[in-house]
Amino acid sequence: MNVKNWPLILFVLGSIFQWYILSGWISRSEQVISKGIYAKIPCRQVDPIDPFRGAYLTVNPDPAVFEFDDSLQYMQGQEIWVNYSCYTDDVCSYYSIQQIDQSPEMPVHLRCKISSVYPYRKDDASHSSFTGTIEYPISRFYFNEKLSDDITDRYNKALRDTTQKVLAGIYVTEDGRAILEGIWLGDTRLTQAQ
Incomplete structure (x- = not known):
């Protein structure tokens, strides 16, 4: 050769x-x-320090953190189930956090990781509790860059408006894998094709 x-x-x-x-x-x-099962889960306000970096929106599903009392119960880097309860056909709300070795409590559940664990004192100061920060498998929603200004403005306005729900439309499998399909701003759906 x-x-x-x-x-x-x-x-x-x-x-x-x-x-x-x-x-x-x-x-x-x-x-x-x-x-997978199609579900819409709630999103929370984007960190204002986190700048817009191109043709995607930062998706922050709810909850961002969870509390627990036993310091050995959860550790940084550990995988967990985040369970969601559906109150209509496809709109869900947060239900619970579980260890990954347990079977999920709800049909809509995401396999997530704990990105950090830190202690804090409750108001009564009788004992310390701990807070875990959740790292979700879905974090960015990509879309047509030509429409970035309009979509970003609508998304941020909807997040600031307490009367309007912002939901992430996802497909979730039985093993907790998820694909982000779209963002819902009230009744308006943003898709990746836009």
Whole structure:
């Protein structure tokens, strides 16, 4: 084999590998959509210090933190279930947090991680409690960059308006994997195609 052919062979192998990775990612996403339950979960206000970084919105599902009393119950980096109870066909609200080794309490549940754990004192100061910060598998919603100003303004206005609900439309599988499908601003739906 000629030495001049090696770059071409490496290029072809690299291209095939990239397509293999991409097709696996698309296949896993399609499996979540086809086998998952569709649900809308509540979002909370975006951190005002976190700037808008292009053609995506930062999605912050609710709750962001949870409290617990036993310091050994949860640790940083641990996986947990975040359970949601549906009060209409697809609109859900936060229900509970569970250890990952337990079976989820609700059909709509996300597999999340604890990003940090820190102690704090309650008002009565009788004992310390702990707070865990939740890291969700969905954090960004991408959309058409041409519409970024309009969508960003509508999204931020809806988050500030306490009368309007902002919901993340997701597909969730039985094992807690999730795909973000869209954002709901009240009755208006933002999709990635916009």
